[in-house]
Amino acid sequence: MNNYKTLDAKDREFLVSLLGEERVYTGEAISDDFSHDELGGISRLPDVLVDVLSTDEVSKIMSYANENNIPVVARGSGTGLVGASVPIFGGIMLNMCGMNKILELDEENLTLTLEPGVLLMEISKYVEEHDLFYPPDPGEKSATIAGNINTNAGGMRAVKYGVTRDYIRGLEVVLPTGKVINVGGKVVKNSSGYSVKDLICGSEGTLGIVTKVILKLIPLPKKAISLLIPFPDLDSAISTVPKIIKSKSIPTAIEFMQREVILAAEEFLGKKFPDNSSDAYLLLTFDGNSTEELEKDYEKVANICLVEGALDAFIIDTDERKEAVWSARGAFLEAVKASTTDMDECDVVVPRNRVAEFIKYTDLLQEQFNVRIRSFGHAGDGNLHVYVLKDELSDEAWKIKLAEVFEAMYRKSRDLHGLVSGEHGIGYAKKGYMFDQYEPDYVELMRNIKLAFDPKNILNPGKVCE
Amino acid sequence: MNNYKTLDAKDREFLVSLLGEERVYTGEAISDDFSHDELGGISRLPDVLVDVLSTDEVSKIMSYANENNIPVVARGSGTGLVGASVPIFGGIMLNMCGMNKILELDEENLTLTLEPGVLLMEISKYVEEHDLFYPPDPGEKSATIAGNINTNAGGMRAVKYGVTRDYIRGLEVVLPTGKVINVGGKVVKNSSGYSVKDLICGSEGTLGIVTKVILKLIPLPKKAISLLIPFPDLDSAISTVPKIIKSKSIPTAIEFMQREVILAAEEFLGKKFPDNSSDAYLLLTFDGNSTEELEKDYEKVANICLVEGALDAFIIDTDERKEAVWSARGAFLEAVKASTTDMDECDVVVPRNRVAEFIKYTDLLQEQFNVRIRSFGHAGDGNLHVYVLKDELSDEAWKIKLAEVFEAMYRKSRDLHGLVSGEHGIGYAKKGYMFDQYEPDYVELMRNIKLAFDPKNILNPGKVCE
Numbered sequence: 001m002n003n004y005k006t007l008d009a010k011d012r013e014f015l016v017s018l019l020g021e022e023r024v025y026t027g028e029a030i031s032d033d034f035s036h037d038e039l040g041g042i043s044r045l046p047d048v049l050v051d052v053l054s055t056d057e058v059s060k061i062m063s064y065a066n067e068n069n070i071p072v073v074a075r076g077s078g079t080g081l082v083g084a085s086v087p088i089f090g091g092i093m094l095n096m097c098g099m100n101k102i103l104e105l106d107e108e109n110l111t112l113t114l115e116p117g118v119l120l121m122e123i124s125k126y127v128e129e130h131d132l133f134y135p136p137d138p139g140e141k142s143a144t145i146a147g148n149i150n151t152n153a154g155g156m157r158a159v160k161y162g163v164t165r166d167y168i169r170g171l172e173v174v175l176p177t178g179k180v181i182n183v184g185g186k187v188v189k190n191s192s193g194y195s196v197k198d199l200i201c202g203s204e205g206t207l208g209i210v211t212k213v214i215l216k217l218i219p220l221p222k223k224a225i226s227l228l229i230p231f232p233d234l235d236s237a238i239s240t241v242p243k244i245i246k247s248k249s250i251p252t253a254i255e256f257m258q259r260e261v262i263l264a265a266e267e268f269l270g271k272k273f274p275d276n277s278s279d280a281y282l283l284l285t286f287d288g289n290s291t292e293e294l295e296k297d298y299e300k301v302a303n304i305c306l307v308e309g310a311l312d313a314f315i316i317d318t319d320e321r322k323e324a325v326w327s328a329r330g331a332f333l334e335a336v337k338a339s340t341t342d343m344d345e346c347d348v349v350v351p352r353n354r355v356a357e358f359i360k361y362t363d364l365l366q367e368q369f370n371v372r373i374r375s376f377g378h379a380g381d382g383n384l385h386v387y388v389l390k391d392e393l394s395d396e397a398w399k400i401k402l403a404e405v406f407e408a409m410y411r412k413s414r415d416l417h418g419l420v421s422g423e424h425g426i427g428y429a430k431k432g433y434m435f436d437q438y439e440p441d442y443v444e445l446m447r448n449i450k451l452a453f454d455p456k457n458i459l460n461p462g463k464v465c466e
Numbered sequence: 467m468n469n470y471k472t473l474d475a476k477d478r479e480f481l482v483s484l485l486g487e488e489r490v491y492t493g494e495a496i497s498d499d500f501s502h503d504e505l506g507g508i509s510r511l512p513d514v515l516v517d518v519l520s521t522d523e524v525s526k527i528m529s530y531a532n533e534n535n536i537p538v539v540a541r542g543s544g545t546g547l548v549g550a551s552v553p554i555f556g557g558i559m560l561n562m563c564g565m566n567k568i569l570e571l572d573e574e575n576l577t578l579t580l581e582p583g584v585l586l587m588e589i590s591k592y593v594e595e596h597d598l599f600y601p602p603d604p605g606e607k608s609a610t611i612a613g614n615i616n617t618n619a620g621g622m623r624a625v626k627y628g629v630t631r632d633y634i635r636g637l638e639v640v641l642p643t644g645k646v647i648n649v650g651g652k653v654v655k656n657s658s659g660y661s662v663k664d665l666i667c668g669s670e671g672t673l674g675i676v677t678k679v680i681l682k683l684i685p686l687p688k689k690a691i692s693l694l695i696p697f698p699d700l701d702s703a704i705s706t707v708p709k710i711i712k713s714k715s716i717p718t719a720i721e722f723m724q725r726e727v728i729l730a731a732e733e734f735l736g737k738k739f740p741d742n743s744s745d746a747y748l749l750l751t752f753d754g755n756s757t758e759e760l761e762k763d764y765e766k767v768a769n770i771c772l773v774e775g776a777l778d779a780f781i782i783d784t785d786e787r788k789e790a791v792w793s794a795r796g797a798f799l800e801a802v803k804a805s806t807t808d809m810d811e812c813d814v815v816v817p818r819n820r821v822a823e824f825i826k827y828t829d830l831l832q833e834q835f836n837v838r839i840r841s842f843g844h845a846g847d848g849n850l851h852v853y854v855l856k857d858e859l860s861d862e863a864w865k866i867k868l869a870e871v872f873e874a875m876y877r878k879s880r881d882l883h884g885l886v887s888g889e890h891g892i893g894y895a896k897k898g899y900m901f902d903q904y905e906p907d908y909v910e911l912m913r914n915i916k917l918a919f920d921p922k923n924i925l926n927p928g929k930v931c932e
Contacts, residue, residue: 152657190887191668290756382653453911
């Protein structure tokens, strides 16, 4: 059904007339980087890559592509893990990274207005200098804000602060037809028609191209402290989390980590973690404005952990220890990746009182399939990052084994009332697992929604629900 | 284009066979209450009213209606203000109020699972008994939770805690075709396909019928205190709010109120407000777990107010004072309504540093059009409830004057980068003002979305974007 036009010299001419020669790349001038993301297991180069610098340019290109039936993919930093930004039908790729200006900090409305290509690390640095806080904290700090919006990334602080969606006040969006709309704004409340803003959020670049963002900020908490808590095994560590939640303490983050992953990170970084003698750890963070309250909170939680079998409770309060712990946590994905030949990730989310059961099941799978499985992630919000490693397997054996292990894991997640993706999205790689989970009527509804935005199916086709 | 089938004896028979005689009402058996909401300025009775008690019943009726091209409206408590629940094309009305059971409190996942007809006042009572908190706090406590979801109601605590959307983890939804889908769940994060959940939220009963709800809860803050702060005039009161926000204190609520509205509430309730000698007041609430922090916060804010010209700062900490203040605040809408012959409401939301400007403009309109205008609302989140009162005007004169005043107010809101509705929705009554604001492409997109859900346009037709 996708009879897209093959790009020709006339199309290239149009792009050059709009952007100039130096922002239009074809053939060998396109770096191989643009053919893939971090992990999606799929690659293809676009027929033409362009650097865009304004909403108007994006709009004109989309109008042209829509008229001429040319597929378009907008790409940020390419840090995705499910192939959402790979141009599987070729066509035009828009490199959004040049639209990277911070436009306005409004301290009376606590909003930050940005272009889509601003990086996560730049946002936190900028707002914290003004004593303000953008809470979403995905591990990959070189992702763009629009990329985060498109996956509705969650990150480590979701336990207390929620996910990216909760901090998007307004968007400027170029629709697949080239029309530009503004949804939301600086306002705190909005019940003015269907929430197109919330539909764009999490749509993985298939419904529109985000060209401007208004973020909600909050005051920066004055104090933060972390606890690193060793446990004799992962099961007792993770089983403690629902008890912490039930105790009505809300830490900012509750991460779990296993010794093997810590060792891999130590090797990867060439730096020591504060402790690596135990099999499993919980890493908890607390933030707030009063030392008294913070202390009360973390003492209560430390006690719960000790009652549940924790071996100790290390307070991470010096800059040096904080750096050691969080740089290791930030390097987990890269460290696991460096320890093997290839890998793929399962990003399921389950109710947080079922995390232990899921992890125990992956241990079983590891034995049953004789394959290395490594996991870390957000015990506090039920979102796991489980990596299946190829190691010495042949390409063929790996393909078969990975499919079997994934099939089993996603089935288990469904049994536990979990969902396919907590924050990395569906993209290209996880479509089948989503189709296995949702009622066919739900998938059909998503396809109808896609067509409501994109009747010619030219914006990032072949992703999410297609 | 809406060639709906006129209901006949066969349709009634189908409903009776499904529900029994005692749950199917026609003709005089339908109370007039079901023809209107609280303020929408429009009324029509359904051709048949049915009490539904299960998802299966709702699904079967929707399938039948979809096959037979019969319009359907689902109705909760009917506390809306824009006519969203009025069956303007007749057809079948589903009274959802019988589906009113609290199904499960899950303290390990901090979720509450409910049927759609549970009332707001029942939710807060139930969860607070378990030391938990459902933060959204719209003034109308006899609204149903599904009604709140359908308008994405915000309420008084949005400044600190956000709106209804932020507390919806999962929904069971009957689509206009009768198919049942589950969106979200007990999970904290979700990036598994388009967020149909967030689209249903705020769709005013036009995209699907909510038949089950999973709410997010948080621990109940241990302490709360209110400050009532008199100002010499409304302008100085409201102009102080952006300074409070900028000071990085985040009160739970910042409400503004004028003397006239307080006097009306005193008369309506037959009870005294703690103070009525000043022209304007800010009412602020603070909550948290540490007295020390709370005190620091409200002292800082009280000082800002005094510097900005406040006449005093009353601490509202006894149960008696709290009751006097909050019962008055809760009665404002009813009290204003009782003080006149008819009225209509403008529920605009503007960036919070533009509230003062908007209110000053309504004062001008009051003089210019020689009409009483009363307002109160959420200074902290920029959402105003502005009432234009009919008083002794003839029906005809009122109609003309109201249209002129509204036209001016919505124009002003657009100038200030505000939106048509902060929390009461568009429904039937505010469609024109939304069409005036949004790009035609945006409205067309909403219509496409509506058709993606409801190809025959039978669910609550004629609302929001049609």
